[in-house]
Amino acid sequence: MTNVKATRPEVVVPMSTEQQTRPAVGGRPVVSVRDVDKVYGNGTVALKGVNLTVKEGEFVSLLGPSGCGKSTLLRLMAGLGDVSAGKVSWWEQDYNVVGHKGRKLAFVFQNATLMPWARVRKNVRLPLDLNREKGPETEQRIDQALDMVGLNKFGDAYPRELSGGMQMRVSIARAMVTEPNLLLMDEPFGALDEMTRNKLNDDLLRLWKANGWTVVFVTHSVYEAVYLSNRVVVMAARPGRVIEDVPIEAPYPRGQEFRVSTEFAGYCRRVSEALEVASRQGEEAK
Amino acid sequence: MKSPLLENERFVQIAAPVFVGVVFLLLWEAVVRATGTPVYILPGPLDIAKAFVADWAVLFHSLLMTLKVTLMAFAISVVLGTAASLLFVQSRWIEVSLFPYAVLMQVTPIVAIAPLIIIWVDDTTWALTVCAVIIAIFPIISNTTLGLRSVDPNLLSMFRMYRTGRLQQLIRLRIPSALPYFFGGMRISTGLALIGAVVAEFVAGTGGTQAGLAYLILQSGYNLNIPRMFAALGLITLTGIILFALMVWLSDRVLRNWHESALKVEQ
Numbered sequence: 001m002t003n004v005k006a007t008r009p010e011v012v013v014p015m016s017t018e019q020q021t022r023p024a025v026g027g028r029p030v031v032s033v034r035d036v037d038k039v040y041g042n043g044t045v046a047l048k049g050v051n052l053t054v055k056e057g058e059f060v061s062l063l064g065p066s067g068c069g070k071s072t073l074l075r076l077m078a079g080l081g082d083v084s085a086g087k088v089s090w091w092e093q094d095y096n097v098v099g100h101k102g103r104k105l106a107f108v109f110q111n112a113t114l115m116p117w118a119r120v121r122k123n124v125r126l127p128l129d130l131n132r133e134k135g136p137e138t139e140q141r142i143d144q145a146l147d148m149v150g151l152n153k154f155g156d157a158y159p160r161e162l163s164g165g166m167q168m169r170v171s172i173a174r175a176m177v178t179e180p181n182l183l184l185m186d187e188p189f190g191a192l193d194e195m196t197r198n199k200l201n202d203d204l205l206r207l208w209k210a211n212g213w214t215v216v217f218v219t220h221s222v223y224e225a226v227y228l229s230n231r232v233v234v235m236a237a238r239p240g241r242v243i244e245d246v247p248i249e250a251p252y253p254r255g256q257e258f259r260v261s262t263e264f265a266g267y268c269r270r271v272s273e274a275l276e277v278a279s280r281q282g283e284e285a286k
Numbered sequence: 287m288k289s290p291l292l293e294n295e296r297f298v299q300i301a302a303p304v305f306v307g308v309v310f311l312l313l314w315e316a317v318v319r320a321t322g323t324p325v326y327i328l329p330g331p332l333d334i335a336k337a338f339v340a341d342w343a344v345l346f347h348s349l350l351m352t353l354k355v356t357l358m359a360f361a362i363s364v365v366l367g368t369a370a371s372l373l374f375v376q377s378r379w380i381e382v383s384l385f386p387y388a389v390l391m392q393v394t395p396i397v398a399i400a401p402l403i404i405i406w407v408d409d410t411t412w413a414l415t416v417c418a419v420i421i422a423i424f425p426i427i428s429n430t431t432l433g434l435r436s437v438d439p440n441l442l443s444m445f446r447m448y449r450t451g452r453l454q455q456l457i458r459l460r461i462p463s464a465l466p467y468f469f470g471g472m473r474i475s476t477g478l479a480l481i482g483a484v485v486a487e488f489v490a491g492t493g494g495t496q497a498g499l500a501y502l503i504l505q506s507g508y509n510l511n512i513p514r515m516f517a518a519l520g521l522i523t524l525t526g527i528i529l530f531a532l533m534v535w536l537s538d539r540v541l542r543n544w545h546e547s548a549l550k551v552e553q
Contacts, residue, residue, distance in 0.1 A: 080443050100449055107447060113440040116544045117462045129458070130448035158544050 027055035029092055030182050030214045031077050036086035038072055038240075046072040048239035050086070056181075059208060059215045061225035061232045063271065065279045069240025070218045071186050077216060078107050078184050090182075101131065106175035108185040112167035114159040120146070120170050121155040127178045145173040148207060165196035169203070176207070183208075185217045189224070201228055202255070209252065222275060226267045227254060234274040237282035244274040329513040334520070337513035344502065345514075349521050352498035355411060355483040356476075356525070359418030363475055366419070367426025368468070374427075375434040375460065376452075385431075392424040396482060400489040410492045417489075418482030425474040433467025434460045466545045469537030476529040484522060 031054050038047040046069040054060050054077075062070040075081055076088055079095055088095075090103045106127070114123045124145055128138045146152045149169040159167055168188060175183060189197045205228060208215055219225050225232045226248055234244040248267050250258060258264050291297055311331045317323075318330035325333055338345070370388070374381040400417045407413035437459055445455050487500035497505075499518045506515040541548040 075443075078443075078447055080447060100447065105447075107444065109440040109443075111440065113438060113444065115441065115459075115462065117465070126444075126458075127448065130445065130450050130454065160544060 027057050029053045030056050030058075031088065031090050031216070032092070033073065033077065034087045034089075036073075036076065036088065037084045038069065038076065038081075039084040045239040047076075048241050050240070050242055052233060052242060054182075054214060054216055056214055057212060058231060059205075059217065059229045061217045061219055061229040062235060063219060063222065063225045063232055063275060064235030064240075065237050065275070065282055066220075067240070068235040068237040068278065068282065070235050072240065073235075074184050074186050074216060074218050077182075078105060079103070080107075104179070104181040106178055106180035106183050108171055108175050108183065108188045110187045110190060112159070112164075112171040114167060114170055114174075116159055118159075119155065120151065120157050120159065120162070123159065123170055124155075124174045124177055126174060131178070141177050141179070145177040148176060148210075149173045149203065163196075164192055165200060168192065168200060172200075172204070172207070176211070179211075181212075181214055183213050183215045185215065187218050187220065190220060197224070198259075204228065205252065205254065222268050222271050223259075226264060226271055227259060232267075232271050234271065234278055236278035238285035243278050243281070246271055246274060326510040326512050329516060333513045334516045337511075338517045338520075341514050341517065345499075345517060345521060348497055348499045348502045348518065349525070351411075351496060352480075352483055352487070352500065352522070353525060355414045355418060355487075355498065356480045356529070358411075358415045359422050359482060360476055360479040360529075362415065362419050363423040363426050363479060364472065367423045367471070367475075368430055370423075370427050371430035371434055371464075372456070374431050375456075381431070388424060388427050391420055394420075396421050396485055397489060400486050403486075404490050410490060410496050414483055414486040414490060414492075414498075417486035418479050421482045422475045422479035425471040425478065426468070427471075429467045429471030429474075430464055433464030436467065437463045466537075466541055466547055469533070469541065473530060473533045473537070476533050477526055480522070480526050480529065 033050055033052045036047055036050045037045070039045050050069075050073060052060075052073070062073060064070050072081075076083055079088070079100070090098050090105070093102075095103075115126070118126075121142060124142050125138065128134075128141070142155075143152065146155055149172055151166065151169055151173065154162065154166065154170075159170065162170065171188070189200050192200065201224060204215075207213070215228075217225070217228060229248055232246045232248060233242055234246065235241060236243045246267070250261075250263055250267070315330045315332060318328060329337075370384075374385065396417055399420070403416050404410075404413045407416055434456075441459060442455075445459060450458075483498065484500040487498045488504065491504065492498075492501060499522050502518045503515050506512070506518065538548045
């Protein structure tokens, strides 16, 4: 991984949109899921024969009806829980080889999942504490992370003093502080109002671009998936499986114009249709 | 007509119950005087107040004795109860094997086992303390265990992702999550420690210099010194209220920054 920090922001701005649109070409697989089944103890088949490779620099959304196993898949990508069959690998290697630190992975949960008893700063530094990283350099990283989500004035606040959107940004700062390569997000903005959600979507794209992350993003919303991603993976339920992989080739940076463009509407229609098929298949399987 | 004082929420909160209390005491005094009820059946509030002043030395000495047992029992309950909870959450096996015995201890009436304990433990103060601990420890154990288990599952996932050890998990996650439950347990436990101390003393019937408020009540009953009996009773109640208020204050101090129970919500 190149040192993105040093090249930011001067290099990021002139970076051609081509490069940003199709970083998958020639990109290394960051995480790959091969023939994975996941069966829970009670017999529920959450995933069946899932294959998915996410390459460096990609922004991939997992979209599907409830119960299609998208969150389960994301958790497996985080190494939370074991697969029943198949294999998940990071940087083309087994977990035993890369270990947690080697994966350079961060997870953002559905709710902000902050420790209510700790101030914002303490919450953001949690991953560093858990990795036993100390020193003045870590303080700097916390400052940077808070800066990037625009919360540098709120380091001493308690989570409950912040709005839902701000809490979510703390959660993102906490993910950023470890300087991850792979960011896994489980419906992070699902509980927020649309205005806040759009704002955070734009923030996320900006940070993704600036830091050269690879993102896997679980969502319910067709619009959110199309707006953010360069690939939308549509899943169906019973059993949870991937049924379509829709590339979104619109260039970045995307903004308000993209949201109202016919291109956007076209992609949304395509993804909605795929989702429709997924829902129908799930219903039939009931 | 509205006075501004009556619109002050705090003033009303204090003044209203005090007003009810004063009215009650006045009625009591009036009824006792009107019916000419003898003091050894039902003394009026004035008689009780007189006894309070006259017998203050005895009352205070007894209060200290009861308070000593109560506080010792409470402290031991907090320490042992917390230790037991920490042990329980370490392994499902330990909890499953031992928790029923904690319940057993709780449901056995203290009055029934107090005589045994008084026989077994030589020192009276310790015997009373043991009795009080037996009933005061349970809320600490059950609440703290519940709290240590009530951890945000997503935060726990995060700790798992970082392959965090048990000790880190305990210190950073489980103990802070358990604090509100722990303080809830303490509130109940102080009251039970006091009840335990009084009940055990009733059973033990210890006199002499070791005598606490319970013995004073017994003795006053034998002597038909009903005003002093009421005074001792009043002191026990007052002690209970003060201990409870202290616990509320303490939990408020610790939790006020983050926990819902300690938040002041403006309507």
